[in-house]
Amino acid sequence: MIATLRDTCRQLLRDGKVDVVIGYGQDPVGQAFSLSDSTQAKCLGNDRDGPVFPVFIQRPEDVEQLVWNDRCHANLTVYLKRPEIRALGRPAIVVKGCDQRALVVLEKESQLDRSQIYVIGMACDGMCRPKCETCDVHEPRGADVIIGKSASNMTAISADQRYATINAFLARSSSERLAYWRQELARCVKCYACRQVCPMCYCPRCIVDKNRPQVISTSATLKGNFAWHITRAFHLAARCVGCEECTRVCPMGIDLRLLNLSLAQAAEENFAFRAGDDPQAEPVVGSYALQDKESFIQ
Amino acid sequence: MSNVFSFATLRGLVDKWITEGRHVAGPRLVNDRLLYGWLESAGQLTLDGETRPRNSIKEFLFPRHEKLYGYKLGRKRVELTEVAPLEDEQIVIAARPCDAALGPILDHVFNWDYADATYNRRRELTTIVTLACQSFDAQCFCTSVGSGPDDPRGSDVMLHALDEGILEIRCLTEKGRRLFAGQTEPSDLKSDVNGGPEISFDLDKVGEFLESGFEDSQWPELARRCLGCGACAYTCPTCHCFDIVDEGAGGQGERARNWDACQFGMFTLHAAGHNPRSQQAQRQRQRIYHKFRIYPQKFGTLLCTGCGNCTRNCPVGLGVRPLLSAISRKTQPNDES
Numbered sequence: 115m116i117a118t119l120r121d122t123c124r125q126l127l128r129d130g131k132v133d134v135v136i137g138y139g140q141d142p143v144g145q146a147f148s149l150s151d152s153t154q155a156k157c158l159g160n161d162r163d164g165p166v167f168p169v170f171i172q173r174p175e176d177v178e179q180l181v182w183n184d185r186c187h188a189n190l191t192v193y194l195k196r197p198e199i200r201a202l203g204r205p206a207i208v209v210k211g212c213d214q215r216a217l218v219v220l221e222k223e224s225q226l227d228r229s230q231i232y233v234i235g236m237a238c239d240g241m242c243r244p245k246c247e248t249c250d251v252h253e254p255r256g257a258d259v260i261i262g263k264s265a266s267n268m269t270a271i272s273a274d275q276r277y278a279t280i281n282a283f284l285a286r287s288s289s290e291r292l293a294y295w296r297q298e299l300a301r302c303v304k305c306y307a308c309r310q311v312c313p314m315c316y317c318p319r320c321i322v323d324k325n326r327p328q329v330i331s332t333s334a335t336l337k338g339n340f341a342w343h344i345t346r347a348f349h350l351a352a353r354c355v356g357c358e359e360c361t362r363v364c365p366m367g368i369d370l371r372l373l374n375l376s377l378a379q380a381a382e383e384n385f386a387f388r389a390g391d392d393p394q395a396e397p398v399v400g401s402y403a404l405q406d407k408e409s410f411i412q
Numbered sequence: 413m414s415n416v417f418s419f420a421t422l423r424g425l426v427d428k429w430i431t432e433g434r435h436v437a438g439p440r441l442v443n444d445r446l447l448y449g450w451l452e453s454a455g456q457l458t459l460d461g462e463t464r465p466r467n468s469i470k471e472f473l474f475p476r477h478e479k480l481y482g483y484k485l486g487r488k489r490v491e492l493t494e495v496a497p498l499e500d501e502q503i504v505i506a507a508r509p510c511d512a513a514l515g516p517i518l519d520h521v522f523n524w525d526y527a528d529a530t531y532n533r534r535r536e537l538t539t540i541v542t543l544a545c546q547s548f549d550a551q552c553f554c555t556s557v558g559s560g561p562d563d564p565r566g567s568d569v570m571l572h573a574l575d576e577g578i579l580e581i582r583c584l585t586e587k588g589r590r591l592f593a594g595q596t597e598p599s600d601l602k603s604d605v606n607g608g609p610e611i612s613f614d615l616d617k618v619g620e621f622l623e624s625g626f627e628d629s630q631w632p633e634l635a636r637r638c639l640g641c642g643a644c645a646y647t648c649p650t651c652h653c654f655d656i657v658d659e660g661a662g663g664q665g666e667r668a669r670n671w672d673a674c675q676f677g678m679f680t681l682h683a684a685g686h687n688p689r690s691q692q693a694q695r696q697r698q699r700i701y702h703k704f705r706i707y708p709q710k711f712g713t714l715l716c717t718g719c720g721n722c723t724r725n726c727p728v729g730l731g732v733r734p735l736l737s738a739i740s741r742k743t744q745p746n747d748e749s
Contacts, residue, residue: 165729166729167637168637169637188728196639196692198632198636198692199636301442301447303467303642303647303671304646304670304671305641305642305673306641307725307727309641310641310727311639311641332655332670333477333659334670363727365466365646366442366445367444367445
């Protein structure tokens with residue numbers, strides 16, 4: 115699979131079809147260090163080979179830097195919004211099935227011109243993340259090329275399976291849930307890693323950075339943290355594709371996945387809509403119907 | 413000859429301190445993740461598992477949010493209310509050496525042109541009990557910045573885990589001695605000397621590069637994958653930038669200081685709209701320069717303890733070790749552009 119990926123990228127760069135390949139690379143650390151118990155599982159990050167990270171390949175001879183393994187967690191589509199990456203020219207981008215869904219939303223929201231991006235879809239049997247357990251896109255859709263073949267069972271995942279985690283959470287009483295969020299969000303340090311890794315957080319100036327006047331408190335207090343996470347959740351309603359990057363990168367281990375799942379469930383139950391699923395579907399936020407039962411829309 | 417005591421004694425002491433009303437912080441598991449936090453009981457204290465917590469003990473000396481004073485706008489004047497002086501003693505237990513070192517490092521900047529009263533008061537009130545490291549992960553690089561797994565800098569007490577629930581204890585300051593007086597016993601057991609992680613980069617080469625490498629054409633490439641969050645700065649023991657904010661409504665509120673980070677685009681944005689660090693690469697360069705050139709030139713000490721949290725917490729695996737490893741592989745700055 116890795117050979118095909120490298121060959122494909124080498125050819126794309128050689129032929130001048132793209133100027134840069136956004137893919138995954140890895141530094142061999144090569145030093146002996148003791149693995150603590152919790153990191154012995156093959157799925158955890160602090161591993162023998164060093165972390166996998168995004169690379170930007172501009173020359174055909176550099177494609178050897180590309181890797182593909184079960185630690186290719188990052189959703190690289192986030193880079194399509196960044197000016198320093200746009201400046202590199204026409205991109206090819208390596209995506210997993212879950213990442214590809216972000217491209218659908220971004221295109222629908224006029225954030226990218228799909229014809230100017232070469233999408234390399236990687237068949238993926240999971241990255242050992244919670245989202246992988248209910249994955250139904252082991253082979254990305256809408257890619258220009260698919261590399262590899264998934265060995266995973268491609269039978270449909272039911273909504274019940276998809277939302278089992280959030281349903282279990284919602285089964286708790288509202289006071290228990292509030293207590294949970296008070297405890298979890300109290301830890302937030304407002305590093306905004308959740309925002310920065312999110313392909314859907316592409317506002318040139320985030321509402322928390324608007325300070326004339328300051329609408330959302332910048333303090334990492336319980337009040338300020340609730341304000342931030344609730345605002346972010348609302349902005350992602352029916353837009354979040356569930357790549358769970360925000361959850362993966364939170365240094366304080368806050369399970370933001372619960373908020374995302376709740377939003378996704380609301381969109382699916384009320385509007386039969388899953389963000390990034392169907393390129394033809396009109397987005398829930400960003401479209402309207404005159405028959406809407408709410409009068410404000412008319 | 414050494415002095416030892418048991419884990420059980422330590423846990424008993426922690427519970428006693430908490431009961432006495434002292435604030436005790438230490439590593440605890442939160443959602444399977446090791447994080448420093450205030451302990452409600454000794455049972456939460458976690459001495460094994462991950463190499464080090466994903467945050468730092470900075471929080472206990474320099475909180476992420478701190479009220480400076482309250483204000484109330486009157487018709488003709490502003491009424492200010494002072495914050496009650498800090499009085500409660502606090503103990504940080506099982507800090508890693510790369511965390512404990514932050515005190516002697518940050519004392520410089522918090523007492524340079526202005527003596528920061530709340531920082532200094534917290535330092536006085538805090539006793540740091542360090543646990544020497546026995547394991548390292550791929551991100552640890554203390555040995556590359558002149559430190560090591562049992563570096564005593566900033567510690568009041570150094571603990572070494574021996575076999576079978578026994579800890580060797582070395583009290584390094586009077587504060588530390590007071591805390592453990594009468595709790596330890598002499599022994600022949602001695603901790604093994606531990607070399608620490610392999611050296612990741614040559615600090616001299618890094619210094620040479622930084623001397624003339626400010627305009628090096630490779631910064632954009634080195635920093636390209638940075639997404640501009642503050643995970644590195646906020647989990648770093650030594651990053652100490654802050655912002656002053658007024659928060660309130662109806663003519664009253666508080667002035668507070670909040671952590672801030674040089675990786676944010678807003679950090680250097682001028683009111684007029686100009687941003688001297690408009691590119692992410694300039695912000696990464698700033699972080700490295702501040703830690704490895706500006707701070708050492710000004711205060712004679714690196715602004716880095718080699719804890720590796722910047723990389724451990726970086727969504728895209730950047731941070732000091734990968735950047736400086738790449739820099740030290742270069743022989744000299746590349747000025748062609």
